[in-house]
Amino acid sequence: MAESRAYRTPDLTGLVGVKLGNYRLERVIGRGRMGVVYLAQDEALLRPTAIKLLSWRTAEANGHDPVQWFLSEARLIARLNHPRVVQIYGAARQNEHCYIAMEYVPGVSAEAAVASGGPLSPEKATDALLQAASALHAAHCSGIVHRDVKPANLLMGTGGVVKLGDFGMALGSAGLWTGNAHLRVGTPYYTAPEVWSGDAATPASDIYSLGATYFQLLTGHPPYGGNDVAAIEQAHLRAAVPDPRRFAPDLPPACAALVARALAKSPRARHASAEVLLWEGRRVLQELASRRGSPAAVPAVPGPSREPPAATLVEKRTLPAAPAPLARAFGLARRPFSDVDPEEPYRLDPLAAVRRRLVGAIEDPATMLVTVAGGRASGRAPLCRATAASLRPSRRVLAGSLDDLAGGAAILHLCRAAGAPDEQGDEARVEALVARLSEDRQAGAPPGVVFLDAVAPEGNSFGTVAKLVAAAVWTRAYKVVLAGDSGLVAALARAGVDFPGGRAEEIAIPRLGPRETGQYVRGWLEATLPRGAPPILLSADAALLLARRSDGEVERVNCIAENMLMLAAAERNRVLSSWHAWAASDNQRWSETRSLAEMPRRPDHWPPDDVVEAIDACRRGAGLPPWPRGSLTGP
Amino acid sequence: MPIPPVIAKLPEVKSALVSDRQGGIVEVVREREGESAAAVVGFLSSTLGEAGEHLGLGALRRIAYSGPARGAVVAVAGAELVAAFVEPPSSLPSVERLLSGALGQKEA
Numbered sequence: 039m040a041e042s043r044a045y046r047t048p049d050l051t052g053l054v055g056v057k058l059g060n061y062r063l064e065r066v067i068g069r070g071r072m073g074v075v076y077l078a079q080d081e082a083l084l085r086p087t088a089i090k091l092l093s094w095r096t097a098e099a100n101g102h103d104p105v106q107w108f109l110s111e112a113r114l115i116a117r118l119n120h121p122r123v124v125q126i127y128g129a130a131r132q133n134e135h136c137y138i139a140m141e142y143v144p145g146v147s148a149e150a151a152v153a154s155g156g157p158l159s160p161e162k163a164t165d166a167l168l169q170a171a172s173a174l175h176a177a178h179c180s181g182i183v184h185r186d187v188k189p190a191n192l193l194m195g196t197g198g199v200v201k202l203g204d205f206g207m208a209l210g211s212a213g214l215w216t217g218n219a220h221l222r223v224g225t226p227y228y229t230a231p232e233v234w235s236g237d238a239a240t241p242a243s244d245i246y247s248l249g250a251t252y253f254q255l256l257t258g259h260p261p262y263g264g265n266d267v268a269a270i271e272q273a274h275l276r277a278a279v280p281d282p283r284r285f286a287p288d289l290p291p292a293c294a295a296l297v298a299r300a301l302a303k304s305p306r307a308r309h310a311s312a313e314v315l316l317w318e319g320r321r322v323l324q325e326l327a328s329r330r331g332s333p334a335a336v337p338a339v340p341g342p343s344r345e346p347p348a349a350t351l352v353e354k355r356t357l358p359a360a361p362a363p364l365a366r367a368f369g370l371a372r373r374p375f376s377d378v379d380p381e382e383p384y385r386l387d388p389l390a391a392v393r394r395r396l397v398g399a400i401e402d403p404a405t406m407l408v409t410v411a412g413g414r415a416s417g418r419a420p421l422c423r424a425t426a427a428s429l430r431p432s433r434r435v436l437a438g439s440l441d442d443l444a445g446g447a448a449i450l451h452l453c454r455a456a457g458a459p460d461e462q463g464d465e466a467r468v469e470a471l472v473a474r475l476s477e478d479r480q481a482g483a484p485p486g487v488v489f490l491d492a493v494a495p496e497g498n499s500f501g502t503v504a505k506l507v508a509a510a511v512w513t514r515a516y517k518v519v520l521a522g523d524s525g526l527v528a529a530l531a532r533a534g535v536d537f538p539g540g541r542a543e544e545i546a547i548p549r550l551g552p553r554e555t556g557q558y559v560r561g562w563l564e565a566t567l568p569r570g571a572p573p574i575l576l577s578a579d580a581a582l583l584l585a586r587r588s589d590g591e592v593e594r595v596n597c598i599a600e601n602m603l604m605l606a607a608a609e610r611n612r613v614l615s616s617w618h619a620w621a622a623s624d625n626q627r628w629s630e631t632r633s634l635a636e637m638p639r640r641p642d643h644w645p646p647d648d649v650v651e652a653i654d655a656c657r658r659g660a661g662l663p664p665w666p667r668g669s670l671t672g673p
Numbered sequence: 674m675p676i677p678p679v680i681a682k683l684p685e686v687k688s689a690l691v692s693d694r695q696g697g698i699v700e701v702v703r704e705r706e707g708e709s710a711a712a713v714v715g716f717l718s719s720t721l722g723e724a725g726e727h728l729g730l731g732a733l734r735r736i737a738y739s740g741p742a743r744g745a746v747v748a749v750a751g752a753e754l755v756a757a758f759v760e761p762p763s764s765l766p767s768v769e770r771l772l773s774g775a776l777g778q779k780e781a
Contacts, residue, residue, distance in 0.1 A: 577712035578697030613709040662693075666701050 050074040050091045057081075058132050061089050061139060077142060080127075087127060088143075092136040108136045115140075115205050117180050122173035124193065124203035143201050148251070149189035152258055157286060160293050161326050163255035166192060166200045167296075168319040170248055172469065173202035175312035178241040179465060185239045187247035188228045189254050226270045227260035231303050234271045242305030245315055249300025249308070256293055257285035261301060275303075290329055292322040310534075313469075313505075317512030320476040324515060327480040360566070361600075361629035367607035368574060374566040374603065375559075375596035388548045389417065389558070389592065396425050399543040400487055400519065406511045406537065411524035412547035414441075414492075417592030418521040421547065422489045425519075434478055434486035440499055440522075441492035449502060452488060464502040468509060476515040486516035493522035495529030504533040511537055549590030552660050556581030558592075559599050559614075574606070575613045579665070582656035583619035594625075601628045608637035616653060617644050674750055676700050677775035680757050685764040687743070689757040691750075694718065699753060714747050714756045734778060739765055750776050 051074055053063050061078040067088070068075035078089040092108045112129035115138075119125075125141040148166060152158065158166065170192055177184055184191075184205060191204045228250040230243035253261045261280050262273035279301045283289045296318055302308045309315040360370035392410075399408045412418040419439070426435045436455050438448040449467040450460065458474035461467045475486045488510075493503055503520065507530055510518045520526050527542045550558055556576060563574045580602070588594035601622030602614045621638045622628070628637070645653060645665070654664045676689045681702050688704035696715020701707035722733040736747040744762035746769045748755045755776065759768050 573716065575696070575709075575712045575716050577708050578693070578695050578715075579708055580712075611709075613712050615708045615712070662697060663699060666698060666707070 058135060058137055059130055061087055063089060086142040088140040090138045112138045114182050118176055120173055120176035122169045122201050124201050143193040143195045145195040147190045148192035148194055148255055151194055152255060157258040158255045160290055164319055164322050166255060167252045168316055169200040170202050171312045171316035171319060174244055175316060178312055183239050183241060184244050187244050187251055188225045189251050226267050231275045232305055234274050242308050245300055245308050245312060249297055253282050253297050256289060257282045259285055290326060292325045296322055314512055317509050320513040320515060324479045363607050363634045364603055369568050369571050370566050372566045374562045375600040388554060392547055393421060393425060395545055400517055405541045405543050406517050407507055407542040408519045409526040409544045410521040413591055415591035415593035416547045418547055419491050422491055422519060422521050426489050429487055433484045437489040439491040468505050472509040472513060476513050479515040488516055489519045491521040493520045493526060504530055504535050508535045552582045552585040555585035555595055572612060577615045579616040579653055580614050580619040582660060583616050586656050587623040597627050598622050604628045605637050608634040620649055674753055676702055679775050680772055685759050686757045686768060687760045692754050694752060714754050718747060718754050737765055737769055746772055748772050748776055
């Protein structure tokens with residue numbers, strides 16, 4: 039402190055031509071309370087750079103060590119790596135000058151844009167809000183509260199890009215517990231009520247400031263105008279939240295509703311986070327687009343590409359041909375009991391009813407989340423694949439599985455399938471995906487559907503899943519279908535996801551009973567046998583045993599039934615009996631691991647006593663008489 | 674129902690069975706593959722029953738099948754089916770008559 043106070047306040051505006059490090063100062067492009075900003079040329083990298091020079095006097099007047107204050111800003115920004123935050127290249131001290139070298143954003147501030155051109159269109163204003171909210175969210179996630187969000191700190195660059203700058207007032211998370219946190223900083227027009235009351239600035243007060251900024255972008259006025267700071271303070275503290283339509287009568291209600299929420303007096307009544315504000319902003323953009331009946335202005339949120347819907351996990355799979363032994367023995371062209379066929383397993387109840395319910399829930403405008411509960415072999419994965427395939431022609435459908443990929447990788451896969459940019463970290467990936475799907479929606483497409491299988495409440499990725507669902511609820515840009523354990527909706531509620539104005543539908547996949555198992559297997563055989571071929575029959579006891587040994591789980595039924603066909607093919611037999619059901623109960627598909635010559639041989643005497651007991655148990659359950667005994671020779 | 678003894682005792686009836694309409698085996702004599710045979714009998718009766726309806730033949734009562742070495746007769750008995758496998762096939766008409774009588778079926 040003593041050392042820094044030894045510096046004398048220099049004239050910071052007369053330094054054109056001076057070289058600081060590699061930077062030659064060219065002209066003053068801004069003045070703030072903390073210093074002066076120059077456009078400079080980086081003579082090493084040959085790029086324009088913004089150089090912010092510290093004004094000692096101001097810093098000292100605030101009672102801070104100027105060097106520490108200056109460096110703290112540099113360090114704070116350096117912690118952020120976000121495309122919508124002005125990037126810092128370095129910080130240094132040269133003689134009496136302390137400076138930060140920053141990304142130069144050509145263009146004007148939002149404040150200057152409104153001052154010169156009047157209020158922005160609702161689309162442009164909302165797009166700027168989205169980009170600033172995205173930057174704020176990144177800052178908040180890094181423990182940084184900006185504390186001075188205002189139109190002057192939104193830099194509007196080329197191509198509609200908006201960047202949040204000037205973290206000079208920002209506090210890192212450590213600072214929140216110091217006396218500095220309670221200093222009222224910021225600009226009166228945009229300062230949150232709780233900060234006026236002397237409370238520490240928080241992410242919620244940044245949201246308020248961004249709401250006030252949005253108000254000004256929409257109307258050309260701050261929410262509470264005038265030159266009397268005391269009156270402005272009282273208005274922030276006590277006046278009703280002004281309706282921006284007082285200044286802009288044609289403003290869509292969605293914009294006014296977003297303003298009202300962001301400017302709520304109580305921090306708890308505002309958006310729960312900058313990310314939620316971002317999501318609501320996306321929904322507003324969609325509404326603006328649909329209101330105009332044409333695609334909205336293309337938002338400049340980073341990067342989604344515009345190619346048609348990309349291939350997904352589902353589409354990469356092709357319907358398989360029948361395994362060669364089954365093709366030869368029975369003339370089958372398509373593989374029966376396939377777990378990737380989009381249709382066959384769901385032609386018959388109860389699975390057909392489940393599928394109808396799933397499709398109905400997805401088509402219901404109020405339903406944003408559908409959960410499909412069932413065990414690993416319940417058929418939930420093929421059900422989702424089948425449903426996804428049937429939806430795909432009319433909307434963007436993305437599918438992934440947390441079984442195949444860890445959470446982050448699964449989200450990355452979805453991003454790539456959607457044409458969203460590769461991002462580092464789950465947060466950024468979800469944001470990119472939401473941006474991509476919101477963009478579709480703005481272009482007039484129906485809501486996309488994201489299928490995610492193997493979701494478990496206790497899984498490592500559940501937080502990411504919850505974020506994906508929350509974003510769907512807020513943006514209404516897409517729906518989410520989660521398949522996995524039961525209780526997912528309750529687990530999401532515990533994770534803080536609620537469904538205001540939307541619904542969550544929970545669907546459980548039932549187990550197949552003996553009768554349904556028989557119908558299911560016969561349905562498959564009928565569907566895959568060529569026209570005119572002799573039938574393949576399933577005995578009643580084979581159906582009973584199959585239902586029992588598969589526990590009625592569709593994928594187990596598929597596996598065992600295909601193995602039964604392999605056994606029958608080896609015997610050149612077209613009747614599937616209890617012997618086949620008993621011997622074929624395996625977790626692996628034999629068509630992939632064994633030849634027909636390696637199939638088990640039927641014993642001379644069938645069924646042995648222990649199997650008879652098992653069959654009798656099944657028969658009792660089905661209300662049938664016991665297996666007939668001991669009558670090989672007859673009376 | 675049990676297999677009618679008059680049928681089961683005939684030397685030309687090599688095997689016989691009773692199944693439900695779905696082909697689930699209920700009773701069997703001298704038939705090693707009774708379960709599979711019952712499944713086929715169930716399929717046969719449902720398929721031919723449907724065909725008979727299409728042809729306007731009325732409800733199915735009996736099916737007789739004669740091959741080069743064996744024949745078979747399947748008769749409907751309420752909710753069940755009785756099947757007898759006959760050798761030589763030339764004995765099929767007499768087995769049919771006995772089976773009809775045992776089941777109380779009158780010929781028109």
